[in-house]
Amino acid sequence: MNQKIGVILSLCSLVVGCVAPAGGADVGANAEALSREERRGRSLFQHETFGGNGRACETCHRLDNNGTIDPEFIAGLDPSDPLFRPIDSDDGTGATYDQLRARATVNVTLRLPPYLRPCNDLSATTWTVRRSVPTSANVAAESVFNWDASATSLDDQALGAVFAHFEPTRTPTSDELLAIAAFQETLFTRREVRKLARRGRVPELPRGNTPAQRRGRDFYLPEGQCGVCHSGPMLNELSAFHPDVVAGGRSAGERTAMILAGTVGNRPQPGVQWCVLNPAGAVVLRTPVPFADPGIAVNTFPNRPGVIGGFKIPTLWGAAGTAPFFHDASALDLQQMMDHYNLFFARFSQFGPQLTPAEQADAIAYLELLGVRGNRNDDDDDDDDDDDDDD
Numbered sequence: 303m304n305q306k307i308g309v310i311l312s313l314c315s316l317v318v319g320c321v322a323p324a325g326g327a328d329v330g331a332n333a334e335a336l337s338r339e340e341r342r343g344r345s346l347f348q349h350e351t352f353g354g355n356g357r358a359c360e361t362c363h364r365l366d367n368n369g370t371i372d373p374e375f376i377a378g379l380d381p382s383d384p385l386f387r388p389i390d391s392d393d394g395t396g397a398t399y400d401q402l403r404a405r406a407t408v409n410v411t412l413r414l415p416p417y418l419r420p421c422n423d424l425s426a427t428t429w430t431v432r433r434s435v436p437t438s439a440n441v442a443a444e445s446v447f448n449w450d451a452s453a454t455s456l457d458d459q460a461l462g463a464v465f466a467h468f469e470p471t472r473t474p475t476s477d478e479l480l481a482i483a484a485f486q487e488t489l490f491t492r493r494e495v496r497k498l499a500r501r502g503r504v505p506e507l508p509r510g511n512t513p514a515q516r517r518g519r520d521f522y523l524p525e526g527q528c529g530v531c532h533s534g535p536m537l538n539e540l541s542a543f544h545p546d547v548v549a550g551g552r553s554a555g556e557r558t559a560m561i562l563a564g565t566v567g568n569r570p571q572p573g574v575q576w577c578v579l580n581p582a583g584a585v586v587l588r589t590p591v592p593f594a595d596p597g598i599a600v601n602t603f604p605n606r607p608g609v610i611g612g613f614k615i616p617t618l619w620g621a622a623g624t625a626p627f628f629h630d631a632s633a634l635d636l637q638q639m640m641d642h643y644n645l646f647f648a649r650f651s652q653f654g655p656q657l658t659p660a661e662q663a664d665a666i667a668y669l670e671l672l673g674v675r676g677n678r679n680d681d682d683d684d685d686d687d688d689d690d691d692d693d
């Protein structure tokens with residue numbers, strides 16, 4: 303969880319504008335000096351409450367904790383911290399925060415489109431779910447935001463975040479939103495991601511430094527059991543080897559998939575069956591299994607299986623440092639994440655067999671290599687990276 307970004311931090315001492323790390327990995331401490339607008343954005347990100355409940359962006363996207371929050375980090379907070387606000391308490395009154403403390407999830411209220419309803423309440427127009435906090439780092443190399451891919455620009459995303467979490471008494475200006483976006487685009491957990499975002503340099507999958515990492519790498523190739531969905535430069539898109547792409551139903555490069563997180567295995571929230579209605583209001587489809595969170599179906603008409611309960615495929619660069627995992631934090635650590643995939647593979651055997659414990663360990667070792675720590679391949683890049691920082 304709290305891993306140092308070794309190489310990037312050591313560069314920092316040489317560069318004006320770097321902040322000393324406060325404890326965990328400091329995503330603000332990348333080797334770039336900030337522009338005037340980015341500095342304004344940083345100040346807004348850290349302090350601006352928009353006249354609301356006292357929260358700022360950094361209340362949940364902690365720059366000294368990989369750009370996110372996790373149960374361990376929350377345990378160290380003072381009870382007066384603005385993270386603890388009744389809107390994210392267990393019953394809305396502020397009495398207890400068990401869900402926030404256990405999984406670092408907060409409430410997100412979805413506006414349901416006319417075609418989508420919980421089958422047990424066809425008149426519901428909103429639906430509240432608990433979602434984990436993705437890191438705000440590496441977003442410069444991302445084009446769709448939120449677990450359900452509901453925003454396509456950072457300024458739109460930030461506007462939604464203010465209304466979702468701040469209880470604001472004033473609306474952010476577009477200048478403020480753009481400054482916050484500009485600042486977020488300076489946050490990286492990985493050197494490779496910064497090079498991709500800044501210079502379009504497509505990262506290569508590191509070869510691996512240990513035998514376990516070198517074995518684990520195969521899972522992340524475009525034809526590998528993880529790579530079919532975690533492919534492309536950011537390891538977050540379908541590859542040409544995905545079974546549905548091979549069959550012709552979907553296209554390589556698509557950014558969403560359904561892996562049954564929160565539906566099989568750990569279920570932090572109760573699920574319901576979802577109904578799809580036609581324009582006349584008649585039920586035309588009913589999910590065979592219950593989902594707590596309809597995911598991308600809120601933005602995408604469910605014209606094929608996997609849209610209800612489907613989510614954005616997150617990047618795997620830096621992911622090892624941002625536990626808990628999945629949209630609902632149903633996997634608290636890397637082992638629970640792997641155990642979940644075995645439940646998924648058991649039900650969808652077209653993706654391949656369940657992994658043995660040894661294979662799981664190899665896949666985890668490689669994910670840690672892709673995580674926040676520096677590695678030998680990074681060091682090899684150091685010289686030319688110093689040069690790059692001058693452009």
Ligand code: HEC
Pocket residue numbers: 347357358359360361362363408410433434435436437438441444446447448449450456459460461463464467468482486
């Ligand atoms: C109360 C906690 C909280 C606060 C405060 C908060 N966020 Fe978030 N943030 C979240 C959660 C939860 C999500 C996932 C939302 C979803 O999937 O619907 C998220 C998602 C994001 C994402 C999308 C990342 C991705 O990879 O998809 C960005 C960017 C982001 N927030 C930036 C901000 C900014 C900017 C602010 C301040 C204006 C802010 N957040 C305030 C909890 C918070």
Ligand code: HEC
Pocket residue numbers: 521527528529530531532558559560561562563612613614615616617618621624626627628629630639643653665669
């Ligand atoms: C069928 C497509 C698919 C396959 C196969 C797949 N993933 Fe994923 N992965 C996703 C989606 C979609 C999510 C987000 C799901 C959610 O939150 O409900 C995700 C989330 C993750 C996350 C969580 C990241 C975060 O920030 O929370 C990790 C880690 C991960 N996958 C690793 C793997 C590994 C390791 C494998 C191979 C064992 C794998 N994935 C196979 C689609 C896939």
